Amino acid sequence: MNNTLGKHLLIDFYNCRLAVTMPEDLRPSLENAFACIGIAIEEINFFQSPDEMTGIAFTGNTHICIHYYPVLSYAAVDIYSFSADLHLSRIMGIFKTAFKSDRIKATSVRRGDFGSIRDMRPKRKSKITTVRRMKNTGARIKRTSAKMINILRHPKRPPNQ
Numbered sequence: 281m282n283n284t285l286g287k288h289l290l291i292d293f294y295n296c297r298l299a300v301t302m303p304e305d306l307r308p309s310l311e312n313a314f315a316c317i318g319i320a321i322e323e324i325n326f327f328q329s330p331d332e333m334t335g336i337a338f339t340g341n342t343h344i345c346i347h348y349y350p351v352l353s354y355a356a357v358d359i360y361s362f363s364a365d366l367h368l369s370r371i372m373g374i375f376k377t378a379f380k381s382d383r384i385k386a387t388s389v390r391r392g393d394f395g396s397i398r399d400m401r402p403k404r405k406s407k408i409t410t411v412r413r414m415k416n417t418g419a420r421i422k423r424t425s426a427k428m429i430n431i432l433r434h435p436k437r438p439p440n441q
Contacts (some may be wrong), residue, residue: 285392291372293355293381295412303328306335306346309378313344340405342366347439355379360391382409
């Protein structure tokens with residue numbers, strides 16, 4: 281990390297169970313995120329469109345932006361900091377608790393990377409909760425059993441010789 285200016289973490293939260301009716305409902309999550317890293321928020325703004333609620337909080341060298349889509353139960357979080365020693369995983373934990381999501385995908389990018397080109401690829405990490413994994417497994421078992429029943433009901437006849 282010596283050759284980078286900062287860190288950029290992009291997080292997708294799927295199947296969120298957070299009740300958000302107004303963009304200002306995102307304020308506690310933003311304030312908790314900055315509090316956990318010990319940085320005071322300089323400014324915080326909220327915006328709303330018909331399908332999206334957005335909250336942006338920033339200081340001189342760090343910003344956090346939340347795009348929340350209540351209809352989709354989806355949140356996209358953008359965390360950027362020029363501080364290379366900032367622990368973004370702590371912030372991600374705050375949002376994971378707040379959004380109560382069952383599936384998370386995180387992409388980390390080193391910004392201002394003056395190292396080799398190979399180092400500039402983003403690193404992706406996905407996490408699925410146990411409940412989601414059980415639902416996925418159950419769906420696969422159901423599909424497989426339906427195929428097996430169909431095969432048993434309608435076996436293929438061998439060609440006439």
